[in-house]
Amino acid sequence: MAQDNVSISSKLISRANYDKITDDKEIVLKQIWTNLFHLWGVEVDGTSAFSDRRIAAYKSNSSAESEKKTKKKSSGGWFGFGSSNSSTDIVTTDESTDIGTKYEKGVVHSSFEGLDPKVAEKIFWDMLRVDPPDSTIWRFASARKFHSSKATRMIAHTIKFRSKRNIEQLLNKGEYDVFKNEEKGVMLNFNQQKAVIVGRDLKNRPFILVRPKYHHSNEQKEEDIEKFALIVIEVARLYMKTGYTSIVFDLTDFSLSNMDYAPVKFLITCFEAHYPESLGCLLIHNAPWLFSPIWNIVKNWLDPVVASKIIFTKNLDELKKFISIETIPKYLGGENDFDLDNYIPPDGSKDDLLKDTAGKDAILQLREKLISKYKELTAKWIEATEPKESKELWNQRISIGQEIVNNYNELDPFIRSRSYYDITGTLEL
Structure with a gap:
C-alpha cells in the first residue's frame, strides 16, 4: 500500500482510494475491528494485525515531550475533522499504556466492560444509518489520531451513550x-x-x-x-x-x-x-x-x-x-424562503409503512445477510498478511458496506416516523 500520508475523508473510503490509505492506518482499522469482533464473539485472530511492525510506535524523545503529549487534548471530535498525519502519532494497542498487556486472541477490550455483546453490536449497526461501516470506524480512528485502543474506547463510550439516551x-x-x-x-x-x-x-x-x-x-x-x-x-x-x-x-x-x-x-x-x-x-x-x-x-x-x-x-x-x-x-439577506416562523409538526399521517411489518422484516432479513457477509470478509481481511489479498478483501468489503447503506435507505421509512424535513421534501435518502 502507498506510504504517503494522504488525509482520507471518512465518507470517501472506497475501492478507488485504497492505495492512498497508508499501511499503518489500515493496520489500526484492523485492530479496531478485531476489538469489536472479540466483544461480539466473532471468530477472528488479530495476532498479525497487532504484531505487524509496519506500524510506527509512539516514542517520545524526552520526558518533557511525553508529559506535553499526555496533557494535550485530542484533535478529534465532531467539530474537528483534521488530525495529524504523522506516523509518529500512531500507537499500537499492545504498546498502549492504558492496556498494559499484549494482544491475546479472544480477549475483550477493557473499555467494553458492562456492555451486553448483542446489545452493543445492534447499537453499532443501527447507528451507521447512511454511513458505511469503515467510514464510521475511520472517523473514530482519526479522532483519536489512529491510536487503536483510544479509538476503541471512544466507540465503547459512544455505544454506552447511545444506549443510555436510547438514541435510535x-x-x-x-x-x-x-x-x-x-x-x-x-x-x-x-x-x-x-x-x-x-x-x-x-x-x-x-x-x-x-x-x-x-x-x-x-x-x-x-x-x-x-x-x-x-x-x-x-x-x-x-x-x-x-x-x-x-x-x-x-x-x-x-x-x-x-x-x-x-x-x-x-x-x-x-x-x-x-x-x-x-x-x-x-x-x-x-x-x-x-x-x-x-x-x-x-x-x-x-x-x-x-x-x-x-x-x-x-x-x-x-x-x-x-x-x-x-x-x-x-x-x-438571502433568497431562501424557508418558513422559519411557522413550524408544522408531523401528525403521523405519512407513517403508513411503519405498520408494514412484512415489508420491514424482508428488508431486515437482507440486512442480516449483508452484515453477516461483511463480518465474514472483515475477519478474512484482518487475518490477511499479503497486500494483494488485503486489497481484494478490502474491495469486497467496501462493496458490501455500500449495500448495507443502500439497505438502510430502503429500511428507513419502515422504522422511522417521517420528520418535518421528510414531509417538506428537503430530506431524501
Missing part, C-alpha cells in the same frame, strides 16, 4: 412522538425552530441554522433542550452524503438573557465524544460586542483543532463565501 428510538419516533406525548419543553424548541436544517452550503454539506435569540433557559428543562438537540443532530446525519455537515450560529438580536452555558457544554462534550470527524465548518454570524467575553470562556472548552474550524462572519458578503445566496434565509 429518539430518532425513529421523532417529532411526532414528542408532540403526541405533549413534551412541552421539547415542543417549544421545535415550534421556535431554534435549530433547523435549511439547506446545503457551497460544498453540498447540510447546514444547521441555530438561532440563540429564541432561547431562554427558564422556558424548558435542561433535558428538553438536550433531547431536541440530539434529534436535530441525528436527522442532520441523514443528510450527510458528503460526510460532513456545517453549523451556522446566527447571533442576530442575541442578548445576555439568551446565554445558557449548560447546553453549550453538553453540545461540546457530546459532539467531541460521540460524533467524530463530521463537521465541515462552524460559522458564528453577526456576533454583537457583548459576545466577546462569552467567547473567551467558551473557546477554552474547545480542542484547538475544533477552534480552528470556527469562523466569524459579519455580513452577507462574508456568509456568501460559504453558502449560496439562494440558500441563505431571506431574513439574513
Whole structure:
C-alpha cells in the first residue's frame, strides 16, 4: 500500500482510494475491528494485525515531550475533522499504556466492560444509518489520531451513550412522538425552530441554522433542550452524503438573557465524544460586542483543532463565501424562503409503512445477510498478511458496506416516523 500520508475523508473510503490509505492506518482499522469482533464473539485472530511492525510506535524523545503529549487534548471530535498525519502519532494497542498487556486472541477490550455483546453490536449497526461501516470506524480512528485502543474506547463510550439516551428510538419516533406525548419543553424548541436544517452550503454539506435569540433557559428543562438537540443532530446525519455537515450560529438580536452555558457544554462534550470527524465548518454570524467575553470562556472548552474550524462572519458578503445566496434565509439577506416562523409538526399521517411489518422484516432479513457477509470478509481481511489479498478483501468489503447503506435507505421509512424535513421534501435518502 502507498506510504504517503494522504488525509482520507471518512465518507470517501472506497475501492478507488485504497492505495492512498497508508499501511499503518489500515493496520489500526484492523485492530479496531478485531476489538469489536472479540466483544461480539466473532471468530477472528488479530495476532498479525497487532504484531505487524509496519506500524510506527509512539516514542517520545524526552520526558518533557511525553508529559506535553499526555496533557494535550485530542484533535478529534465532531467539530474537528483534521488530525495529524504523522506516523509518529500512531500507537499500537499492545504498546498502549492504558492496556498494559499484549494482544491475546479472544480477549475483550477493557473499555467494553458492562456492555451486553448483542446489545452493543445492534447499537453499532443501527447507528451507521447512511454511513458505511469503515467510514464510521475511520472517523473514530482519526479522532483519536489512529491510536487503536483510544479509538476503541471512544466507540465503547459512544455505544454506552447511545444506549443510555436510547438514541435510535429518539430518532425513529421523532417529532411526532414528542408532540403526541405533549413534551412541552421539547415542543417549544421545535415550534421556535431554534435549530433547523435549511439547506446545503457551497460544498453540498447540510447546514444547521441555530438561532440563540429564541432561547431562554427558564422556558424548558435542561433535558428538553438536550433531547431536541440530539434529534436535530441525528436527522442532520441523514443528510450527510458528503460526510460532513456545517453549523451556522446566527447571533442576530442575541442578548445576555439568551446565554445558557449548560447546553453549550453538553453540545461540546457530546459532539467531541460521540460524533467524530463530521463537521465541515462552524460559522458564528453577526456576533454583537457583548459576545466577546462569552467567547473567551467558551473557546477554552474547545480542542484547538475544533477552534480552528470556527469562523466569524459579519455580513452577507462574508456568509456568501460559504453558502449560496439562494440558500441563505431571506431574513439574513438571502433568497431562501424557508418558513422559519411557522413550524408544522408531523401528525403521523405519512407513517403508513411503519405498520408494514412484512415489508420491514424482508428488508431486515437482507440486512442480516449483508452484515453477516461483511463480518465474514472483515475477519478474512484482518487475518490477511499479503497486500494483494488485503486489497481484494478490502474491495469486497467496501462493496458490501455500500449495500448495507443502500439497505438502510430502503429500511428507513419502515422504522422511522417521517420528520418535518421528510414531509417538506428537503430530506431524501
